[in-house]
Amino acid sequence: MPQGIRDKVAILGMGCSKFGERWDCGPDDLMVEAYIEAMADAGIEPSQLDAAWFSTHVDEMGTGKGGTPMSIALRLPNIAVTRVENFCASGSEAFRGAVYAVASGAADIAIALGVEKLKDTGYGGLPVANPGTLTPQVMPNGSAPGNFAQLASAYRAKHGVSKDDLKRAIAHVSVKSHANGAKNAKAHLRKAITVDQVLNAPMIAEPLGLFDCCGVSDGAAAAIVTTPEIAKALGKKNLTMVKAIQLSVSNGYESQYNGWDGSHFHTARIAAGKAYKEAGIERPREQISMMEVHDCFSITELVTMEDLFISPEGQGWRDVLDGFYDADGGVPCQIDGGLKCFGHPIGASGLRMLYEMYLQLQGRAGERQLSNPVFGMTHNLGGAPASNVCSVAIIGQEGA
Amino acid sequence: MVGIAAWGAYAPRLRLSRKAVTEANAWVAPNLKAKGKGERSMANWDEDALTMAVEAARDALGPDDNRSQIDALYFASTTAPFADRLNAGVVSAALTLEKTIAASDVTGSQRCGLTALAQALSAVAGGGAKTALVATGEHRKARAASAQELDFGDGAAAFVITENPGAAELLGRGSVTDDFVDHFRGDDGGFDYYWEERWIRDEGIVKLVPPAIKRALEVAGLSASKVDHFCFPSTFSGMAASVAKAVGIKPEAVRDNLAAVMGEAGCAHGPIMLAHALENARENEVILVAQFGQGAEALVFRVTGQGQRPQRGVTGSLADRKEETNYLKFLTFNGLVEWDKGMRAEKDNKTALTTLYRNEDMILGLVGGRCRETGVVQFPRTRISVAPNNPAVDTQEPYRFAERRASILSYSADYLTFSMAPPNHYGMVVFEGGGRIMMDITDVAPGDVETGLPVRMVFRIKEVDEKRGFVRYFWKATPDRAAVAAHSAQAAE
Numbered sequence: 001m002p003q004g005i006r007d008k009v010a011i012l013g014m015g016c017s018k019f020g021e022r023w024d025c026g027p028d029d030l031m032v033e034a035y036i037e038a039m040a041d042a043g044i045e046p047s048q049l050d051a052a053w054f055s056t057h058v059d060e061m062g063t064g065k066g067g068t069p070m071s072i073a074l075r076l077p078n079i080a081v082t083r084v085e086n087f088c089a090s091g092s093e094a095f096r097g098a099v100y101a102v103a104s105g106a107a108d109i110a111i112a113l114g115v116e117k118l119k120d121t122g123y124g125g126l127p128v129a130n131p132g133t134l135t136p137q138v139m140p141n142g143s144a145p146g147n148f149a150q151l152a153s154a155y156r157a158k159h160g161v162s163k164d165d166l167k168r169a170i171a172h173v174s175v176k177s178h179a180n181g182a183k184n185a186k187a188h189l190r191k192a193i194t195v196d197q198v199l200n201a202p203m204i205a206e207p208l209g210l211f212d213c214c215g216v217s218d219g220a221a222a223a224i225v226t227t228p229e230i231a232k233a234l235g236k237k238n239l240t241m242v243k244a245i246q247l248s249v250s251n252g253y254e255s256q257y258n259g260w261d262g263s264h265f266h267t268a269r270i271a272a273g274k275a276y277k278e279a280g281i282e283r284p285r286e287q288i289s290m291m292e293v294h295d296c297f298s299i300t301e302l303v304t305m306e307d308l309f310i311s312p313e314g315q316g317w318r319d320v321l322d323g324f325y326d327a328d329g330g331v332p333c334q335i336d337g338g339l340k341c342f343g344h345p346i347g348a349s350g351l352r353m354l355y356e357m358y359l360q361l362q363g364r365a366g367e368r369q370l371s372n373p374v375f376g377m378t379h380n381l382g383g384a385p386a387s388n389v390c391s392v393a394i395i396g397q398e399g400a
Numbered sequence: 401m402v403g404i405a406a407w408g409a410y411a412p413r414l415r416l417s418r419k420a421v422t423e424a425n426a427w428v429a430p431n432l433k434a435k436g437k438g439e440r441s442m443a444n445w446d447e448d449a450l451t452m453a454v455e456a457a458r459d460a461l462g463p464d465d466n467r468s469q470i471d472a473l474y475f476a477s478t479t480a481p482f483a484d485r486l487n488a489g490v491v492s493a494a495l496t497l498e499k500t501i502a503a504s505d506v507t508g509s510q511r512c513g514l515t516a517l518a519q520a521l522s523a524v525a526g527g528g529a530k531t532a533l534v535a536t537g538e539h540r541k542a543r544a545a546s547a548q549e550l551d552f553g554d555g556a557a558a559f560v561i562t563e564n565p566g567a568a569e570l571l572g573r574g575s576v577t578d579d580f581v582d583h584f585r586g587d588d589g590g591f592d593y594y595w596e597e598r599w600i601r602d603e604g605i606v607k608l609v610p611p612a613i614k615r616a617l618e619v620a621g622l623s624a625s626k627v628d629h630f631c632f633p634s635t636f637s638g639m640a641a642s643v644a645k646a647v648g649i650k651p652e653a654v655r656d657n658l659a660a661v662m663g664e665a666g667c668a669h670g671p672i673m674l675a676h677a678l679e680n681a682r683e684n685e686v687i688l689v690a691q692f693g694q695g696a697e698a699l700v701f702r703v704t705g706q707g708q709r710p711q712r713g714v715t716g717s718l719a720d721r722k723e724e725t726n727y728l729k730f731l732t733f734n735g736l737v738e739w740d741k742g743m744r745a746e747k748d749n750k751t752a753l754t755t756l757y758r759n760e761d762m763i764l765g766l767v768g769g770r771c772r773e774t775g776v777v778q779f780p781r782t783r784i785s786v787a788p789n790n791p792a793v794d795t796q797e798p799y800r801f802a803e804r805r806a807s808i809l810s811y812s813a814d815y816l817t818f819s820m821a822p823p824n825h826y827g828m829v830v831f832e833g834g835g836r837i838m839m840d841i842t843d844v845a846p847g848d849v850e851t852g853l854p855v856r857m858v859f860r861i862k863e864v865d866e867k868r869g870f871v872r873y874f875w876k877a878t879p880d881r882a883a884v885a886a887h888s889a890q891a892a893e
Contacts, residue, residue, distance in 0.1 A: 008607035036476050066645075085729045112576060121743070122743055123742070123744065125744075125816055128744055128746075133752035133755040134759060135749075135757050136749070136754075136863070136872075137751065137755065137756065137759070137763050137862065137872055137874060138762070138763060138837075138839075138862075138874055139838060140812060140819055140824065140826030140839060140840045141818060141819065141824060141837060141840075142817055142824070142826055143816040143817040144813075145812070145816055146812040146814030146816065146817060146824065146826065147812070149812035150811055150812050150827055150828065151810070152812075153808075153810045153811050153812070153850070153851045154809060154810040154829070154849070154851060155826075157851035157852065158851075161782075173565055180793075194704055202815075203813075203815055203823075204814075204815055205812045205813065205814040205815060205816055205823070206812050206813040206815075206823065206846070208812075251786075252782075252786045253786065253788055255828075255836070256780075256786040256835075256836065256837060257776070257778065257786045257787065257836075258780060258830055258831075258834055258835065258836055259788065261809070262809045262810035262828055262851075263810075285629045305852065321691070385810075386828060392480070396475045
């Protein structure tokens, strides 16, 4: 095991645009919104930035390819801008690049910014992807909900959970996130909902109904990172430190080899195991103060509770129904509303998750503030259960 | 003696209620009300003449996926998807036949199914081929509120022809060729244009078919009274009986043309009736099959009663049915309704022909790989094996999945994505013996699919590129209803 990233890099500042149907904004405007907040929070000038990482997924729809869209929108001082893309985990990839640059000493201060402009398609849901020339000749003409919904059928079969029980458990996942999102001024969806509303909503992809699916939103988020020494020299106290960043990527085992049972994320378990080791966490259920996970669909969040080793395998649905992940539960999850309600502008989501963990650790989460959080974890997934990339990051108090 | 070694058939599972059609059209075509009886076979949106012919051929060839004995292939249809691309080439690739086979498309007339059969018999008799495969399928389009839409059905039949026939030996062939245009369809891809029924019957069928039959019987050295099964498709009532009477075939030999249960499947219908007769006939009985079309084709066989019986055949195909009473669905599947497919259907379905050819056995033949060292099976075949503990390099041999038993690991019924038959069912299919594929599931309705469901593979249309007129094919999973039934029977015991 390599030495890892623990405590080598501090977060100097963060910013996040209002997420939602931003009919008034193009991707440039969204980037500027997140950037200005992050720069003000960091208290630095553009000339102090050494390098930038820029994440966006659907480039055809939004910004276009390459590093230029970010550099032009923000008038960066001709520094390196690397555009990264790793499905819905792109934002975490931008963060990883910036953190690694600082840890290596190649940059003193680096910025990671993610953006997605999705509401220029003319229809609801994600844009239809361009999958190349071979995939469309063999793969089903599916959708994100249809791919993730398959977790439910396999989970039911593996753990002997009835259709009704699982549907009620995933309904609770969404009800909890709506309750949290209602308290977040930057969130896309801000109405509390009931279990009955979830159960009676129109079907999207069996068994996922409308309220089992996250918002499709426009938005941007940014993080500025540096060394703890520079952060302190700039007058920062109560530092939020990077404890771990791990990424695990499918290699075809799930989709082509008869080993995986379809009920969980093979990569998430690998990434989580490595992240805990990197951060020195041995008892995640007790030590993790709070989480932002990739709740693109309610069933994804439910199985993720087991993949991150917080709930025992096969018991995640019971923990969910017991309120263990509610705002007042053992490990509050999606305290900002999650993808479900804060929204899911793909390239920005990983950074948005970190933004909430950062605010909580800084004690600046307002109405949503949890008491004395020590470790915040983010879980950012891209792709589909059978083939994906999974990022797990842990940030925490200095000295923890 | 040359003849039929094995046969197979296919009828799509959907059966359109004719009453549903005549009732919907009663306002405009009250004259068709009397035709509102029984049902016709109806291709699913992802079926065409080619996919049905492949299914019939698989039925004839059986579950053994080594088909290297086939050295000639004849595909017959008047509704083949391509006017200039060897349709038989697609059939061959789907069946993973050898690249060195001779293959041809036979088309142009309603009798072309029997013509293809006759040509295959001649090729084997003449030594030009040892084992020939004949596959014929038809998916005719008819205008809404026409008589044809009620009379037609969709279906396919296939035969394996060898020198030592197991099922039936050829006794004689007779042909008549005369440019009698009872109907025609130009190359605009439109609809058939028909002349008056009485003229077709009295001047066409009654005068042109009997000489072909007589010639075939003459070659066979048989009198017409020796015919035990007379197969003659016609949508005119009593037509087969009139022809039989004209040539001296006994009335009880005239076989049911399946009009009540499937309709007439064009050029595949003579072959389908022949296949049906083979399923019912006893050893030494004589079958005469004839079909009309710019003259006629007639073939006489003697049943030898051995060889391989199909797993499904006409009888099994007709038994596996689901009634469809939604006439609008039929019109939509046949492209007769301009419907709002939504923005998600706007994606470009242009097919990279280079990619298709490079992956021909994978896409059309469902061929994956098997590691020579570990025996691990996977789809697709790759240079580096997927085996987690032994990613061996360049050890994979081609491995055919199409005839393997499989079951559903996970699935969803997706209402969001575009589908011609929503919700779009798809899921992870795991194969006995190894390998898995995320694939479409077809011929299902909500509630039909669950984890563990046994499935089998079927060759279907994957997507249609309407802009360029190209059809993409791939394999899909469908419930293995025989396995499900066997399983429930076992559970009941």
